[in-house]
Amino acid sequence: EPEVTQTPSHQVTQMGQEVILRCVPISNHLYFYWYRQILGQKVEFLVSFYNNEISEKSEIFDDQFSVERPDGSNFTLKIRSTKLEDSAMYFCASSDAGAYGYTFGSGTRLTVV
Amino acid sequence: GQSLEQPSEVTAVEGAIVQINCTYQTSGFYGLSWYQQHDGGAPTFLSYNALDGLEETGRFSSFLSRSDSYGYLLLQELQMKDSASYFCAVRDTYNQAGTALIFGKGTTLSVSS
Numbered sequence: 001e002p003e004v005t006q007t008p009s010h011q012v013t014q015m016g017q018e019v020i021l022r023c024v025p026i027s028n029h030l031y032f033y034w035y036r037q038i039l040g041q042k043v044e045f046l047v048s049f050y051n052n053e054i055s056e057k058s059e060i061f062d063d064q065f066s067v068e069r070p071d072g073s074n075f076t077l078k079i080r081s082t083k084l085e086d087s088a089m090y091f092c093a094s095s096d097a098g099a100y101g102y103t104f105g106s107g108t109r110l111t112v113v
Numbered sequence: 114g115q116s117l118e119q120p121s122e123v124t125a126v127e128g129a130i131v132q133i134n135c136t137y138q139t140s141g142f143y144g145l146s147w148y149q150q151h152d153g154g155a156p157t158f159l160s161y162n163a164l165d166g167l168e169e170t171g172r173f174s175s176f177l178s179r180s181d182s183y184g185y186l187l188l189q190e191l192q193m194k195d196s197a198s199y200f201c202a203v204r205d206t207y208n209q210a211g212t213a214l215i216f217g218k219g220t221t222l223s224v225s226s
Contacts, residue, residue: 004155031212033213037153039153041218042200042216042217042218042219043148043150043156043200043216043219044216045205045213045214045215045216048211048212048213050212055211055212056205056211056212056213058213089153091155091156095212098212099143099144099146099204099211099212099213099214100144100146100161101146101158101161102148102156102158102214103158104155104156104157105155106154106155107153107154107155
């Protein structure tokens with residue numbers, strides 16, 4: 001069964017450093033998303049990407065965040081200057097039918113120290 | 114904006130039936146989805162209801178009443194492996210053309226023997 005692949009699975013970074021989280025969505029999917037989940041809390045929407053541009057973003061997705069699809073397979077989330085409160089599990093998801101039936105990756109656990 | 118309410122915890126025994134309710138408030142409505150998440154792993158898609166009524170997929174069923182802004186996930190013949198968090202989700206209606214999902218806070222289901 002096709003999978004969404006995320007790397008790394010764990011990332012520890014110092015406050016103020018830049019991090020790039022990587023995702024390989026399912027190859028024939030057209031819609032891509034980043035979500036985050038702080039430990040024990042709900043899954044929160046960050047950004048959606050379609051047709052090579054951001055289609056929606058939440059209030060969380062401020063100027064410190066950016067996304068890129070540098071080639072035909074990768075989808076990255078960059079946090080420019082990490083803060084302690086950015087510590088969370090970050091999930092990438094893709095879909096071939098918009099809001100119906102996302103496939104999520106296994107996540108990157110980001111710890112900012 | 115949107116809001117979703119679901120119970121924080123539900124407990125049941127193996128073989129039993131459990132119902133997880135979800136009420137939502139949205140300015141527009143484009144369907145109710147359910148996802149399962151084991152121990153902070155990748156959320157996995159369970160079901161989607163766009164129209165009123167019951168959708169059945171094996172041991173899991175999902176129900177929607179649009180007039181009541183209410184849905185539920187019904188899990189039958191519970192097994193230990195069903196112990197997980199269950200999230201209801203609706204499409205973000207801020208952008209009518211968007212496909213982002215907004216998740217509830219999740220219901221933790223504990224199944225005991």
